[in-house]
Amino acid sequence: MMNGLKRIADAVSGKRGRWITLVLWIVIVGLANAFLPSSSDHKDDAAANLVSSAPSVQADALNEHNGIPAIIAWHRDAGLTDEDLGQIQALSKKLADQPLPQQTELPPLHEMPLPALKAMVSEDGTTFLQTVVFDKNASSDDLKISLEQLQADANGIFPSKPFDAALSEKGLVGRITGPAGIGVDATSLFKDADVSLLIATTLLVLVILLFIYRSPILALIPLVAVGFAYGLTGPILGWMADEGWITYDSQGLSIMTVLLFGAGTDYCLFLIARFRSVLTEESNKKQALLKALGDSGGAITMSGLTVVMSLLALLLAEYGAIHRFAVPFSLSILIIMIASLTLVPALLAILGRASFYPFVPRTPEMQAARAARKNKPLPVPKSKPAFGIRLGEAIVKRPKTIAISTLIVLGITAAFSTQIKFTYDTLSSFPKDMPSREGFTLIGEHFSEGSLAKVQVLVKTDGKNLPLDQKLGELANISSVSEPAANTKDSSIVSYNIELAMNPYSIEALDMIPVIRSAAEQSLSDAGITDAADKVWIAGATAEQYDTRHETTNDAYRIIPVIIGMIALLLLLYLRSFVAMLYLMGTVLLSYFSALGIGWLVVHYLFGAEAIQGLIPLYAFVFLVALGEDYNIFMVSSIWKKSKTMPLNRAIVEGVAQTGGVITSAGIILAGTFAVLATLPIQVLVQFGTVTAIGVLLDTFIVRSFLVPALTVWIGKGVFWPSKQRSASVKEVEL
Template sequence: MKKHPFEVWGSLVASKKGRWVTLGFWVLLVAVLSFTLPQINSVENKNAENLPATAASNKAEKIIEKQFPDNSGIPLLLVWHREDGLNNADYKKIQTLYASLEKKPVEKQSLVPPLSKVPPTALAQSASENGSTIVTPVFFDEAATTEQLEKGLKNIQKQVKDLEIVTTGDYSQADQLNLRYSGPVGISIDATGLFKNADFKLMAATVLLVLVLLILIYRSPLLAIIPLLAVGLAYGVISPTLGFMAEHGWIDKDAQAVSIMTVLLFGAGTDYCLFLISKYREVLLRIDDRFEAMKVAMKESGGAILMSALTVVIGLATLALANYGAFQRFAVPFSFGVLLMGITALVVLPAMLVIFGRVAFYPFVPRTEKMALARAEKIGKPVKQHKPSHKISRKIGHFVTSKPWTVIAVTVIFLGGLATFTPKINYTFDLLSSFPEDMSSREGFTLIEDNFSAGELAPMKVIVDTKGKEINLKDDLSKLDYIASVKEPQIGKENKDIQLYEVSLKVNPYSPEGLESVPQITKDTKKMMQEQGVSAAHVNIAGETASQYDEKTTIERDESIIMPTIIALIALLLFVYLRSITATLYLVLTVVLSYGAALGAGWIVLHYMLGVDAIQGSIPLYAFVFLVALGEDYNIFMISEIWKNRKEGKPLKLAVEEGVVHTGSVITSAGLILAGTFAVLGTLPIQVLVQFGIVTAIGILMDTFIVRPLLVPALTTVLGRYAFWPGKLFKKK
């Protein structure tokens, strides 16, 4: 009789000799890679662009670089503030700092305005209308790395310290001069610092959480450590390999992606380990020889583990189709990491389990009846067999198969009700809103926002080509009801027909209304040009508002491409594995429903409970990719058990019930661990990760406790043999 491929594989990697060869090879591989290649966390973050070069705002910036060159560099904005109004002593301190910067430039400083030579009264004219705030720039070399910018800022901070200026704490104190560092340089340094500090904390918190949960679930010290060892060995290959790729420019290292990848690997990796451990323990109750038991366990669970991993790998790989840079930078690390984690669960873990044998489960050692009797005779007292009780899972399985329509109605209404909150979600594309409120760059921005008019925060730059006609659009632009002010036009350096108008909006330039003004001002400006005789007028919009509008449209484009693609690919995988069109359809629909419910529930928690006004615009796509891929993981593992039961000839209801029973505890454990690891992101001071962690954790819990044990088995029961159509099991009575 021909052996099952995974049974053969089990005999290779988990035989008496093969176990040591397998483990030794992997440990040696980790050692070699760790000593010869850089770890991914040690590679410098490239700060790659998120918008493609073809984005309208990028094209506009290229025109500005050519026609209106400004070689001053990247600005660090120094935001000075005194609650009861800046005084002459404050202005003198500002001038003292700038005089020092002129004499002794800091690292990579390219330019400082000659503020030390300006009379204090003239400097005061640049302050806010209420006289409490002024913004002064220091420019740095555009080619400077984040590390060099950080050194330059630290040098400035040392000089500021000598001037007795307050840079932290409550800036509303009336009797002190406050300073905050913002602008592109301040934001870049703060962003890098956030992720730099988050890496170790995230790794430590994730490992500790998984360890505690494993001990609580299995109450076995060794069994808690073995999955973590397996994940650690996988990470030992993944991290230096990704570091090598990043160092050679094959991928762009993204600190945010690396942080989330750590969580995903420990969560998903532990899940794959639990799937095999659970099946191995079950087989050890009926087979004496641990090596033979592993072959059977691999045969019965290897296919589901491989399919689960491939589902996640393919799902995450679809991010490579994105135009948005951050999505693209996630694709390779995530899909590669999960692929290696799946391989580890099928290669290293079996070897480790047979090395430890039944001792791994101590003190709840699984024994066959024969072994239990032999041990009882040896020690002279009865030996208890530690069989899983499955009491709760059995009750759930029986209830679901007895009242499937009730289960379907209640779960669909509940999940659908939560999903109705998704249209109410507000989105933001502002990076600063993701920073902690007490971070210097965000506090500086808040001071500017509170003390200057909204449009002055980030003026729009409207660029037009007059095609040789005598045109001045300042007055026409000023008449638009959403425009606060317009400066006199600048004329292009190389092409005198190119004009640039700096426009301030009446609304916050980062608000949804501000973003929607980009297509509106483009349309209105084209109309003005046509009225003045310029046909087929070219209008380009630059500035922060235009960039964020392009970010919004780029993400919307990526959602329209990636979401259908991941559904189609996962559906194809499911069909190949299950040979059932019907099952493929309802398995995909259930996770999509679960995603909608998770997004709605996440908004309820974030907005109505935590007071968040808007979530980051990238969250829906990230959550969709992760929840659909990971949610299908659990469906595959449970549905595989139902299919196996039917192949063994069990009646449909019994096959479904037993499927719920035998996968209930392991999927519940896996779901709790995976949700817990994503919830760890909620402890970080980075709002985008907090929001992503909360939404994803909620979605995983819904898959674990509603979709997998209730909705999917209920649908399978109602559909009966049509759940297997058109496969072989459809014809089975």
């Protein structure tokens, strides 16, 4: 690998090679954007998350009423008037005469007498629910067009604009909720996030780089590299999606943007920092670049491959939202890694020392010559050791104390991760003023939360009459059970609609699914029907969320061991040390659980969330374990190289000093980019960004700065096992 990196470095840093490299990147990105489709044109926000074998999906296939319902909640604080109900009927007639795009079903409210309509109003007389059902294959964009047309039709009938009115107003208010309204709102949130994320992340990285390095040119180099990588990743994704090879959604593209800027800037800084250091020793900029790439290229490659392989493991997921992350994330990291090893060296070769203007690094001889030309005295070297040296020496003197104390701190914070409460409620991830969430609130306050999404039980009775409605009605947390209805698709199947006495998206509601299934199967068995387990199906949003929890839990059990195994194998191949692999993996895993614990404290007590989204632990694991090892790999690889020519303790001191500044800078930038997600009005991204940013900061300031070097000193020469001590010819000395 090192020989390959040397050849690459020599090719991209030559007088002609650097310009050829830059031109090639420009041409490739330009052609890709000119001839390949855009990624935004092929994202699929309506892609299925559950596999076809999921029980709720199988139940939905049997369900004759399996469209996507939109529930319109009409509300007036002072009570709905006859005029309001008449206008609702007028809207129903218009929708019946001129159906909306994708509209499949419409309860005939316009054909009902006014007294019958009044009987459907809430007990307090303030709220009425109207349903419109759309085709189950309609995309979120299709549904958005339909709902916008619905609102336009309503504005032509009602004297006011009820969908624009605030809930606090005294007039008539309309809110669209239900699966259709929730789906459209979810898509709009992520669509609005794309541009804002790109702008916010770019500005944040630029400001942090300017603050840390105080060089405008240097600050732009990583952004240029990330820009090229972003410009190439998008068209490739669009092409792959257009060919039908992959599927991705708006959420994946949003997080991919953050990942590109965060991880991409890190890889660029690993090389740039080493190049700046070598320029203080080497006057020839090409030789300095060759040495810098030789020193850091292996760590960049290893770090990039670690992240790419970890993200590709998401292909093992059955749950669609997780599976769809794999290709966009891994491809973006692969491309930015290649850019860091080719485009960034070419830019540095073109700009040379000017990259760091106005703080240009020079060798002592160059400084002396410059001072002589200006008739100025040479700057007096600082007598006080640099902070990195002092930190490294402190760690070497007290490794056990530092290691034990950091392990205790991380262990205590990790213990809080056991207190986390999870939710799979899509609505809880929305801002409180989103229309679908406000509509759900109206339903919960004036009807019952369970009426928003009823559970449907389908059973094959073999022609027997069963008292299943009575059996189900006796269960706790059930508000009502409908009379059995025949299924037109299969006359041997009857269905029951169950209204839960709770939020149908809550964990408590999800736990009712196996209870309902068990009761239904028992009723069939009691009636002498064989194979009862194969003759009961449960459909509805609650059943879908139950299957979501089941699939994502299984995905976590399947993916996490694979990621751990792959990273461990890559570490073994790179470091050739079983001991180092064990404690490097152990520290990152401990840091991950600590991030979950602290993240829960922040999200729960500071942000006021009662639970975090169930997908957060797996999302955070993939990023924190893979990206956390980046910093360990970069620092340990420096220690390993230095240990060839000096005592191990001294190698640790200098390794910490050499890599400390760049890892700190990289960690701040990476944490900052993930923290940008916390500014969005989407709770799942807020929680993910918060936990991941905390984890990156822990890896940067605790694990890398203290724990890993302290453990390395404490273990001593055993860290190389089973390889031989690399500096065996050098006697270890006390510092």
